[in-house]
Amino acid sequence: MPGTETYQIHSIGYIHQGDGEVTLKLLKAYAPALRCLDKYSHVMVFWWASKHDNPKSRSIMQTQLPYAPGTTAGVFACRAEYRPNPIAMTVCKILKVDEAKGTVKLAKIDAFDGTPILDLKGYIPVCDRVKDVRTPSWYDGWPEWMPDDGLGLD
Amino acid sequence: MPGTETYQIHSIGYIHQGDGEVTLKLLKAYAPALRCLDKYSHVMVFWWASKHDNPKSRSIMQTQLPYAPGTTAGVFACRAEYRPNPIAMTVCKILKVDEAKGTVKLAKIDAFDGTPILDLKGYIPVCDRVKDVRTPSWYDGWPEWMPDDGLGLD
Numbered sequence: 001m002p003g004t005e006t007y008q009i010h011s012i013g014y015i016h017q018g019d020g021e022v023t024l025k026l027l028k029a030y031a032p033a034l035r036c037l038d039k040y041s042h043v044m045v046f047w048w049a050s051k052h053d054n055p056k057s058r059s060i061m062q063t064q065l066p067y068a069p070g071t072t073a074g075v076f077a078c079r080a081e082y083r084p085n086p087i088a089m090t091v092c093k094i095l096k097v098d099e100a101k102g103t104v105k106l107a108k109i110d111a112f113d114g115t116p117i118l119d120l121k122g123y124i125p126v127c128d129r130v131k132d133v134r135t136p137s138w139y140d141g142w143p144e145w146m147p148d149d150g151l152g153l154d
Numbered sequence: 155m156p157g158t159e160t161y162q163i164h165s166i167g168y169i170h171q172g173d174g175e176v177t178l179k180l181l182k183a184y185a186p187a188l189r190c191l192d193k194y195s196h197v198m199v200f201w202w203a204s205k206h207d208n209p210k211s212r213s214i215m216q217t218q219l220p221y222a223p224g225t226t227a228g229v230f231a232c233r234a235e236y237r238p239n240p241i242a243m244t245v246c247k248i249l250k251v252d253e254a255k256g257t258v259k260l261a262k263i264d265a266f267d268g269t270p271i272l273d274l275k276g277y278i279p280v281c282d283r284v285k286d287v288r289t290p291s292w293y294d295g296w297p298e299w300m301p302d303d304g305l306g307l308d
Contacts, residue, residue: 007207008161009161009162010158012158027158030215033228033229034231036228036232036290037228037230041289042284046239050161061183062189072190076188076191076273077188079275084187085272091284118241119241120230123284124296125289127245128282129298130300132302133195133196135194135195135276135279139278142279142280143279144279144280146280146285
């Protein structure tokens with residue numbers, strides 16, 4: 001098996017969040033890649049958890065779950081932003097896509113203002129929606145679906 | 155707005171695919187991060203589309219859709235592996251997790267043997283499952299759910 005290899009990724013834009021509005025602002029060069037995204041209701045936003053892009057955060061392998069006292073889980077079994085590659089992904093409801101301006105208005109996102117964006121992918125049921133799902137018992141009683149406006153910082 | 159910034163990511167392991175079996179083999183250092191992943195039925199596998207980690211593939215912003223003749227879409231509106239940051243994500247059905255060995259057996263994945271893995275996240279309905287979805291008309295008639303075993307190379 002090969003060992004660890006290193007790859008380079010780049011910010012394609014930044015998340016702007018404030019006064020209850022969320023806007024993805026892409027760098028000009030990437031705006032044409034938005035073509036037809038307005039035909040989707042939801043987009044998967046891949047973002048860089050930049051606060052955790054440091055050797056300490058990236059070496060954490062297990063964590064105590066705040067919502068399941070006494071449980072230690074691997075970072076691949078939870079959504080902690082500290083992980084070996086701090087790539088986060090949030091499914092978001094699209095309000096408006098403006099290809100000319102390179103912007104996407106969203107209902108909500110759980111990322112801070114100024115967060116770098118890495119990628120966007122339209123949400124497709126045949127790829128992304130699973131009918132029969134089993135999750136750990138600490139999620140018992142949580143909603144069966146994403147909230148209508150998605151998950152925000154609140 | 156800040157300009158493009160560059161970040162470093164690392165392979166945490168590799169996808170092994172052959173004879174109808176799919177196994178994620180993590181590098182030893184990352185095996186502890188699998189703790190509790192066996193409590194999930196599905197995992198989102200983030201992988202590096204290494205064949206498209208080159209300047210030409212990473213500069214493609216729009217593409218002709220093979221399944222929608224005459225339609226040009228932005229790469230953020232489709233799942234083309236060539237995109238500015240060739241990070242792919244596949245939702246997969248888990249068959250077996252072995253933390254000691256650092257392996258995860260999956261039903262299927264649409265990535266070639268030897269593909270580098272970047273991250274794993276357990277699939278959680280409240281984050282990842284959207285009830286009311288709108289997609290482009292070229293997906294009319296496609297399944298409303300991920301197939302039971304997920305999407306493979308076939």
